[in-house]
Amino acid sequence: RSKPGGVKGDTLIDIGSGPTIYQLLSACENFKEIIASDYTDRNRQELEKWLNNEPGAFDWTPVVKYVCELEGDREKWAEKEDKLRKKVKQVLKCNVSKSNILAPVSLPQADCLLSTLCLEAACKDLNSYRAALKNISSLLKPGGHLVMVIVLKETYYMVGQRRFSCLYLEQESVEEALREARYDVQCVEVTPNRPESTFSDFEAVLSLVACKRPA
Numbered sequence: 001r002s003k004p005g006g007v008k009g010d011t012l013i014d015i016g017s018g019p020t021i022y023q024l025l026s027a028c029e030n031f032k033e034i035i036a037s038d039y040t041d042r043n044r045q046e047l048e049k050w051l052n053n054e055p056g057a058f059d060w061t062p063v064v065k066y067v068c069e070l071e072g073d074r075e076k077w078a079e080k081e082d083k084l085r086k087k088v089k090q091v092l093k094c095n096v097s098k099s100n101i102l103a104p105v106s107l108p109q110a111d112c113l114l115s116t117l118c119l120e121a122a123c124k125d126l127n128s129y130r131a132a133l134k135n136i137s138s139l140l141k142p143g144g145h146l147v148m149v150i151v152l153k154e155t156y157y158m159v160g161q162r163r164f165s166c167l168y169l170e171q172e173s174v175e176e177a178l179r180e181a182r183y184d185v186q187c188v189e190v191t192p193n194r195p196e197s198t199f200s201d202f203e204a205v206l207s208l209v210a211c212k213r214p215a
């Protein structure tokens with residue numbers, strides 16, 4: 001979980017948001033504006049559906065209540081949903097394999113980048129992973145924070161009956177790629193997978209906060 005705390009600012013860009021909002025629930029307490037992004041039209045449409053409170057949108061209420069409980073007040077869930085809907089200003093097309101990942105849109109550098117479970121799904125090998133990390137970093141101010149949630153040693157994950165492949169990553173390779181992209185890792189947490197999980201073969205989840213070194 002990400003407790004609202006040290007990482008704050010005006011703008012946060014979430015890279016590879018998918019159709020999900022769970023990763024933005026605590027972030028929306030600490031940033032004035034959030035920009036979400038994803039490669040696929042379907043994921044962006046699904047996200048827009050929830051943001052616009054449209055019929056048929058996924059019901060995130062149990063997750064929102066849980067996050068509110070972790071933050072100290074489960075009853076604030078409706079307020080948080082409203083807040084998040086107001087704070088997400090745009091949902092943009094993105095491709096982490098391009099040097100301008102949001103092309104044709106260009107944005108001022110943000111105070112924070114968030115990316116959960118994206119680069120390992122998007123990149124086919126370690127070289128493209130390192131390149132993608134550099135590509136996304138161009139959207140971050142020097143001194144800004146990168147917050148990532150990464151699955152370690154995963155080769156596949158299931159969404160319903162569909163199987164998606166994933167880049168096998170070890171913690172050391174991630175940390176080395178971050179150093180090479182000029183980050184100082186400030187905080188790392190490794191959560192082991194439950195042995196009984198069947199939707200994926202990942203070994204652990206790595207959550208980290210890194211700071212982009214000044215140029």
Ligand SMILES: C[S@@+](CC[C@H](N)C(=O)[O-])C[C@H]1O[C@@H](n2cnc3c(N)ncnc32)[C@H](O)[C@@H]1O
Nearest residue numbers: 016017018039040094095096116117118121122
């Ligand atoms: C496992 S999902 C993670 C989604 C969400 N961030 C989460 O935490 O559940 C991986 C996401 O990466 C996106 N993706 C795949 N290739 C991409 C690329 N080249 N550029 C940006 N996003 C990409 C997919 O569309 C998908 O939404």
